[in-house]
Amino acid sequence: MDRKEFLKTCGLACVGGLGISALLQSCATSQYFAGNELTGSHLKVLQTEFTLNKKGQPVNRSYVLVKSEKLNFPIYLYKLSETEYSALWMECTHQGAELSAHGDYLTCPSHGSEFDRLGNVTQGPAQNNLRKFKTSIENQFILIHLS
Ligand code: FES
Incomplete structure (x- = not known):
């Protein structure tokens, strides 16, 4: 894996992580x-x-x-x-x-x-x-x- 490919993979992983985090937060706040x-x-x-x-x-x-x-x-x-x-x-x-x-x-x-x-x-x-x-x-x- 070259540097550019590595950065692209890491970037996608970060975006995925943020998405999951936002999803978990929305689940947590849905509890009343x-x-x-x-x-x-x-x-x-x-x-x-x-x-x-x-x-x-x-x-x-x-x-x-x-x-x-x-x-x-x-x-x-x-x-x-x-x-x-x-x-x-x-x-x-x-x-x-x-x-x-x-x-x-x-x-x-x-x-x-x-x-x-x-x-x-x-x-x-x-x-x-x-x-x-x-x-x-x-x-x-x-x-x-x-x-
Ligand atoms: S199942 Fe292990 S702490 Fe709840």
């Missing part, structure tokens, strides 16, 4: 983090966080991610019905990596474990289900009980 309030031992999330206004039309979200600076991992909050929610700690039970949410399932970027919306392992190497939190409804809020 709900506003929340940490009060004592529970997080409060407005039920309206599950409704998105798209061009004047209400569109439902199936899940939101709940983050707090006091927590090491986000919580995946999935709407099962108007009164039932699944709240899962997004730490992989294999070696502790942060999981990624994809609609009604979660995956681990480290070694490929997968979990369903209820936190059950559907693919290893993880062997244990995810940590779950109880939820309840209070007025217009969903309460995630952390203890």
Whole structure:
């Protein structure tokens, strides 16, 4: 490979790398983090966080991610019905990596474990289900009980 060919190959590799990086960033920002309030031992999330206004039309979200600076991992909050929610700690039970949410399932970027919306392992190497939190409804809020 001559110098010109080498530079051309490197340039294409850089452009490809930038493209992949931009794609990954857009995936990361497509996840919606709900506003929340940490009060004592529970997080409060407005039920309206599950409704998105798209061009004047209400569109439902199936899940939101709940983050707090006091927590090491986000919580995946999935709407099962108007009164039932699944709240899962997004730490992989294999070696502790942060999981990624994809609609009604979660995956681990480290070694490929997968979990369903209820936190059950559907693919290893993880062997244990995810940590779950109880939820309840209070007025217009969903309460995630952390203890
Ligand atoms: S840390 Fe998640 S599969 Fe290994």
